[in-house]
Amino acid sequence: MTFLGMPLLRSTRHDDQEIPGGQGNIVEDESFAKVSHQHLSNQQLRNNIGHATATIRDKRSEVVAELDDWEALREAGSRAKNQVMENLPEYLAQFEKNFTAAGGVIHWARDADEANAIVTELVEANAPVLESGRREVIKVKSMATQEIGLNEHLETQDIDAFETDLAELIVQLGDDKPSHILVPAIHRNRDEIRDIFMEKMPDAGELTNEPAVLAEAARRHLRHKFLTTKVAISGANFGIADTGTLGVVESEGNGRMCLTLPETLITVMGIEKLLPGFDDLEVFLQLLPRSSTGERMNPYTSFWTGTTPGDGPQNVHLVLLDNGRTRALADEHGRSALNCIRCSACMNVCPVYERTGGHAYGSTYPGPIGAILSPLMTGVEAEENGSLPYASSLCGACYDVCPVKINIPEILVHLRGEDVEANHSPVSSQLDTALTGASWMMSDGKRMAAAESGLPIAHAVAGDKQINSLPGIAGAWTSSRDIPALPEKSFRQLWAENEARAEGEDDER
């Protein structure tokens, strides 16, 4: 067994250099402000996402309101996850023992490269080379394999991976990237999907844009693959430490097919997905479907514990993936981000995500959780990941809906602090300079009073005119907003004058 070791809590950020960051599809290569610019003016995207998130938001709040004990459930979910994070090495050891005893094989991957190499080896050993000279695997939607860029890697190794989840299929056929963790094709509407299918499924024939017609086309396209492919690759929603069981929840039944029909099943799971025992599922199987699809229960729930003779895959593997999770765990202020169960509720309520879409976050993990998870896994120094914590107005809607109570706004602010320390450029920006000046002034009421004593002069110069345009960084404000004329006097001045007058009146009496 590989012992990951319990990282020490770090007191200063210099220690974390020793813990390697994650790699793969979790790095923003241009700043959020720059990337979002392209997406902000896409009317189609705004309509599709606006409509989809508004619908799912409403569904979620309806089913959540049905439960009197929702807050207690959130509390229980958060507690169970915190317990796992505090004792992760022990739970991992326990899980490995039980999973192995039940006939499964565990592989440990420190990063994306290691995980991709392990999966490639397993596929080469178990999937036959077809007439085309290539091998084939089927896949169940999985965030972990997106994160490590598995499909792209397999492609270079002459292995074709077929996504079987409808939305993932749309993304894959459209040579696109997912923009939402639950509804990867949320940025597409029915017309676009029909066009993609007609172009990429030669046997599909003429299609309409009706959901039933589109689903049927996908079903026909996939059925043959389910029945003939020897190897399937999945992710996992849960790993139960005290039994060594893995679990996947899904809506379409494609997961069940992948998990039961092939001879070999390879699962890639982040080390943080563990739960102590089966009892914990009572909480999580209530929290997850209601938060994610707005359903009381998801249609398909599959669990497997190693192998069962004569039933299901006989060759069962699990790749346990770190890829920066240990790094996030070592951050005492950020580690609760690992509690995430990928329900996507936070992105559905996020006003920033609603306008930029998921691609602007440059990562497999978009929206509020992505804005903290990506930099926590890679470090804020990685490329432009330091820009992600600023991609929020800190409105707090994400924290309110998170089923495991991750205080996303607080972690965003924490990571801004990390960014200030790490990415501080020698040339300070105008905003930095302004904030430095403000700190000096606001550290002392007398200095602030002195600054405000300039108001009458400023007012005399500018008069009653409002401010419609300013140069430099302030121009970012006046690009879309006017500013009121400055008042003649600050409240502080008015108060002092009134006090003086009142005292004068008292003296006269």
Added chain:
Amino acid sequence: MKIALFATCIVDAMYPEVAQATVTILRRLGHEVIFPEGQTCCGQMHINSGKFAQAEPVIAAHARAFSSTEWDAAVAPSASCVASLGHQQPMVARRMGNEALATEAADIAGRTYELSQFLTDVLGITDAATDLGSYFPHRVTYHPSCHGMRLLRLGDRQSDLLRSVEGIDYVELPLADACCGFGGTFSVKNSEVSSAMLADKIRTVQSTGAEVCTGGDASCLLHMGGGISRFQRTGNFEGTPDVTAVHVKQTSGRVGADDTTDGLTAVVGADDDDHRVPGEQGTRPQEPSLQQSGLRVGQSTVHQARILASTKEDPLRVQSEGATVSGGSLR
């Protein structure tokens, strides 16, 4: 009661009339108001920019100012600043290794209230007309700021007080719980996303036909007023991305009111009929005209303290009555 006023930096420097209105309300209820000298700011601007080292002396200044005199309760006309005192100041002080400051900050925060919170929870005011003599015969809509809603859990405290003002024509704001896009330095660092949020917020404000939009945070109102002013000046959301998912539609019957004027309502996202919206980039939506959106008299933002302070004897005047509106803010 001896009440210490925490004016907040933005009100002190930009909106002195809001602090004055707060003092007026508290004095009308028979309380003594003091203004602890040396107060500056809650430090949120620096904290939310990740500048914890620069925030520490600002937090210390607040602690110094509010521990230098005796008082029974502190009151601020801002949910966001009050939330920052409790949710952020101790945390930042602790991170800077200043445990003594963390304790002092937490103690002050525990005795500091947002205005509506103080009026409702501490003084038990339920009816602004009866208890405060509040009078404001105008159509008003209300934006509940994020930090009041989600950090202080103000619930209906602010809107209930407003509804009980004599003469008020209170109109519900559609999609009220959506953030206006201010977010401090967010409005500068991610100005375009912020502007897109702002434009959608203004569209919903317009759809109410209200003469003023009120709220409990001067910062959000400054932001929204700035957007309203820009729209009224230029006739469009100049400077914002050209697209929106908020569609203002003509409806018969007004939102949330009992008169029969035709009005507008705001919905998010395309509905099924709209899903064939052309995919070109930058389709500027058809904005309702000023006439349609009931903006004949101009629209502005104003802090709720001024509405609560307004009486029959000394009424707060609006633009149609000759009051000045500057940068979208009612003066």
